[in-house]
Amino acid sequence: MVHLQPRGGPMLINLAGRASADKCTDCGARHIGLCDALSDDDLQLLANAAQRITLPPGQVFVEEGTPALHFYNINFGTVRLFKALPDGRRQITGFMGAGHFLGLKVSGPAAAPGHYVFSAEAIGEVRLCRFTRAGLLPKLTEFPALERKLLDVATHELIIAQDQMLLLGRKTAVERVASFLLAWADRMALFPAGIQEGKLTVELPMNRMDLADYLGVTIETISRALGQLKKSGLVALPHAHEVVLLAPRKLAALAGAES
Amino acid sequence: MVHLQPRGGPMLINLAGRASADKCTDCGARHIGLCDALSDDDLQLLANAAQRITLPPGQVFVEEGTPALHFYNINFGTVRLFKALPDGRRQITGFMGAGHFLGLKVSGPAAAPGHYVFSAEAIGEVRLCRFTRAGLLPKLTEFPALERKLLDVATHELIIAQDQMLLLGRKTAVERVASFLLAWADRMALFPAGIQEGKLTVELPMNRMDLADYLGVTIETISRALGQLKKSGLVALPHAHEVVLLAPRKLAALAGAES
DNA sequence: CGTGACATTGACTAGTATCAACCAAAGTGG
DNA sequence: CCACTTTGGTTGATACTAGTCAATGTCACG
Numbered sequence: 001m002v003h004l005q006p007r008g009g010p011m012l013i014n015l016a017g018r019a020s021a022d023k024c025t026d027c028g029a030r031h032i033g034l035c036d037a038l039s040d041d042d043l044q045l046l047a048n049a050a051q052r053i054t055l056p057p058g059q060v061f062v063e064e065g066t067p068a069l070h071f072y073n074i075n076f077g078t079v080r081l082f083k084a085l086p087d088g089r090r091q092i093t094g095f096m097g098a099g100h101f102l103g104l105k106v107s108g109p110a111a112a113p114g115h116y117v118f119s120a121e122a123i124g125e126v127r128l129c130r131f132t133r134a135g136l137l138p139k140l141t142e143f144p145a146l147e148r149k150l151l152d153v154a155t156h157e158l159i160i161a162q163d164q165m166l167l168l169g170r171k172t173a174v175e176r177v178a179s180f181l182l183a184w185a186d187r188m189a190l191f192p193a194g195i196q197e198g199k200l201t202v203e204l205p206m207n208r209m210d211l212a213d214y215l216g217v218t219i220e221t222i223s224r225a226l227g228q229l230k231k232s233g234l235v236a237l238p239h240a241h242e243v244v245l246l247a248p249r250k251l252a253a254l255a256g257a258e259s
Numbered sequence: 260m261v262h263l264q265p266r267g268g269p270m271l272i273n274l275a276g277r278a279s280a281d282k283c284t285d286c287g288a289r290h291i292g293l294c295d296a297l298s299d300d301d302l303q304l305l306a307n308a309a310q311r312i313t314l315p316p317g318q319v320f321v322e323e324g325t326p327a328l329h330f331y332n333i334n335f336g337t338v339r340l341f342k343a344l345p346d347g348r349r350q351i352t353g354f355m356g357a358g359h360f361l362g363l364k365v366s367g368p369a370a371a372p373g374h375y376v377f378s379a380e381a382i383g384e385v386r387l388c389r390f391t392r393a394g395l396l397p398k399l400t401e402f403p404a405l406e407r408k409l410l411d412v413a414t415h416e417l418i419i420a421q422d423q424m425l426l427l428g429r430k431t432a433v434e435r436v437a438s439f440l441l442a443w444a445d446r447m448a449l450f451p452a453g454i455q456e457g458k459l460t461v462e463l464p465m466n467r468m469d470l471a472d473y474l475g476v477t478i479e480t481i482s483r484a485l486g487q488l489k490k491s492g493l494v495a496l497p498h499a500h501e502v503v504l505l506a507p508r509k510l511a512a513l514a515g516a517e518s
Numbered sequence: 519c520g521t522g523a524c525a526t527t528g529a530c531t532a533g534t535a536t537c538a539a540c541c542a543a544a545g546t547g548g
Numbered sequence: 549c550c551a552c553t554t555t556g557g558t559t560g561a562t563a564c565t566a567g568t569c570a571a572t573g574t575c576a577c578g
Binding site: 207208209226240 | 556557558559
């Protein structure tokens, strides 16, 4: 089960200019994630330390084991985070979208220079803001709201991570896929008030390989699990990257809604 | 594969008196974990909000889904954190020892009242300090060093969690056990300067069932994996709760030292 | 010494991986 | 514009790891 890691070319980054040029206030991610913790004025201060970057599909912009020089804040698109074993086996530890903050996890004490303990790669085109760690870390003391927000973010990620451990350690293939579809729909804010009955279309930016490496199975198993859900009338599959949840509550029951 | 959750009796907690009575400065965990972030004076302030508690083996003191009223700081012993599915399948998400802080992970915004998203149970006798969330949360603003420390703790836990995802999603049974033994030895600070060759004895406070539910396999698989490591001459097993690492580097190679 | 909890070992089974063929959609080039 | 190729996805046959079920072993404790 050796998965070759798809790689973009060398790290040729397209710098779209300093963030202060295009204003944060116009940013699509202005009112989600990290930036929402700051006033427009404080944000402006921070923006002076940021670079706007556009990445092509497949671009690896964080590589496990390399010195951790930057933080990133995603403004558009989706990235996959992953860890790999020497023989090529890969585990995707999460997908990050607009508003997500990235780069907290490095080896050694959090405030000291360290090395990334994961890799990050663009799925489709990605736009993001890049901050130097050296520039941003001192600002944490200056903006307590920012530090608090980071704690909230880290805490939330921990909760997700533990759900994922339950999934990887104890759920069957079909349960994993069902859980994922619901979690993804939830993340896209498609359940404004708890899981509703009634059909619901979910767009999946990632391919089957990503899904497989996120859920700890093979692409064939993903395909078969989706087929089984389709046969059971729980989902429809208009396209490979589009899933219609036909019976979200039944799906949730199948996914093993936690005790 | 239904694992009955071992349960202690009802929540009868033995209160050993307010923490301010016995001093924090005498605490076995004074210079590890959270408390190390504070001066003795600040710690004294905090101690006034704490209760010292002793728990018997098997005592469940945090239950998933119940209102999150407290934080805990472990002073002695080991606890298991876990999530469970309705049919009883259980995933242990971590083991916490002296110095570890507990209770950050609750549903909803981190600073608002929520519900625990995991359960916690004593393995053997446990002594800990209990703080009310209502009492401690405001103090975070008062002691920035404490908040920073919490961020460090959360970040470190995230790194561990991602390693565990790689383990659960992509490693074989033997690799899981080998990885665990090394990680546990490391955590017990038995590798002061990287993984050394030469034998090394590791004490395991948890039983096979805990190991199985942590590593996402069954107790039989744990037993066979340990047997295989023994047959290969990589470990010795003087007692069930004592493992001697005979060749740590070979073990690390087998565990899939990450790329 | 008997009892019970925990651990190990063995025989068999089930779920998922592997290997391989096939299919559909999207480019590509004549 | 249409055959050819490429890429990603699905489906089928078989293999293998780990799960299940059951017996046996070991240790602590009364």
